[in-house]
Amino acid sequence: MLFNSRLFILVFLPVALGGFLAAAKLGRRAAMLWLLAVSLVFYAWWKPPFLLLLLVSIGANSGFGRMIPRGRFWLVAGLGFNLGLLGLFKYAVLFGATGIFLPLGISFFTFQQVMYLVDVARGELGEVGFLDYACFIAFFPHLISGPIVRPGHILPQFAALRPWEGLRERLVLGTEIFLLGLGKKLVLADGLARFAEPGFAAAARHDPLSLIEAWVALLAYGLQIYFDFSGYSDMAIGLARMFGIKFPVNFNSPYKARNISDFWRRWNITLSGFLRDYLYIPLGGNRQGEGKRIRNLMITMLLGGLWHGAAWRFVLWGGLHGVYLVLHGWVERLGWRVPARLGWGLTLLCVLLAWVPFRAEGFGAAMLFYKALFGGNGVALPQIFAQAVPWLAAYVRVVPVLPYLGDARTLSLPQGVLFLALGWWIALALPNTQEMTRNRRHMALLGSFAFSVQALFFAPAAVPFLYFQF
Known part of the structure; x- marks a missing residue:
């Protein structure tokens, strides 16, 4: 279902919003249950069998999140699960696999679940209830194509949700x-x-x-x-x-x-932030000398290109931007205005x-x-x-x-x-x-x-x- 379709604007959105406000009269939990239900309907409208994949992914990652405080093994297992799922459906074609259909939005909801697991391991998130977590991942406005929102930014908003407060202005x-x-x-x-x-x-x-x-x-x-x-x-x-x-x-x-650095602070800001905070900085960022800075930057941009699709043209696009960023860094270091x-x-x-x-x-x-x-x-x-x-x-x-x-x-x-x-x-x-x-x-x-x-x-x-x- 497309945001720009008559079905979405004239039918789905009024029903989803009206039901959400009505359910809120029964309390926050009822409103959250309604929001999760309409989000799952929104996703299933595209291809119902892949709803099971989304639910399995949400359930597994919720479980990994609960287990991570018990040991680092669960973080590694969770990351392996998510990257394996993404690799199977999105990148197997690079190695000759055929007949694999790409689930809608898998790159976006996989990255969000990776962020959740890493933030739990870093101690930045406490225990999150399953309903709040499921709504965070499946919330239909960002489920298909982002923005890639941080769990620490969205989960507290769900926890404090008051649907009727400030409704008119909202x-x-x-x-x-x-x-x-x-x-x-x-x-x-x-x-x-x-x-x-x-x-x-x-x-x-x-x-x-x-x-x-x-x-x-x-x-x-x-x-x-x-x-x-x-x-x-x-x-x-x-x-x-x-x-x-x-x-x-x-x-x-x-x-x-x-x-070019300014461009990446303005273009697809949430993806840029993810690549910086969950890939570039963990690789070492710019803390280990010029050679490793260039290496880390190129790896980040090449993988950022590959994230867009299983084709070498996206890798080339990411590589070009990596080269641009390296050259810009040199210009700045030389003090050229x-x-x-x-x-x-x-x-x-x-x-x-x-x-x-x-x-x-x-x-x-x-x-x-x-x-x-x-x-x-x-x-x-x-x-x-x-x-x-x-x-x-x-x-x-x-x-x-x-x-x-x-x-x-x-x-x-x-x-x-x-x-x-x-x-x-x-x-x-x-x-x-x-x-x-x-x-x-x-x-x-x-x-x-x-x-x-x-x-x-x-x-x-x-x-x-x-x-x-x-």
């Missing part, structure tokens, strides 16, 4: 955040996909892309994945707030970052170039796409633009149409370019969701609502979020 704020996320997904991400997909699909078929087609596809994909994933995160945060739970911010205008605008431009360019293997359908397709980006297939200009800038036509090849420049059935070429420019203006110049809701930018919310309703009711079908595949 519903208003939660709805505002949800609507902004819905607008990002339905209007921006799904619209931009029409300009990203033709170019990458052409590279997968080994069709020659021109320089302009490649850059339009890349600029569109950079925005598509940002608005898609940050839109999902906003919707999850808004939904959780309706039920009285505060999720952490997961995106903070990442394309405004002035260096990079002007703010230059730093921003270089960071954005590096991030966009790294999206190529992340999106491309294989290493060969990525290399062909890079070739097109750097003019290896020549520069062609559509006739409609050549007429507007005749001086440029003398230096490029003029063609009637560029076949991979977006979806001409939906928007004309000038309209498509304006839509792409609008997307980048929103990402770079406008306030983000936190800033809008903090200052109650009601006009932005009204616009998001109006366009989202139009897309919701007139789109043929809800488009899944990109991060569902991870």
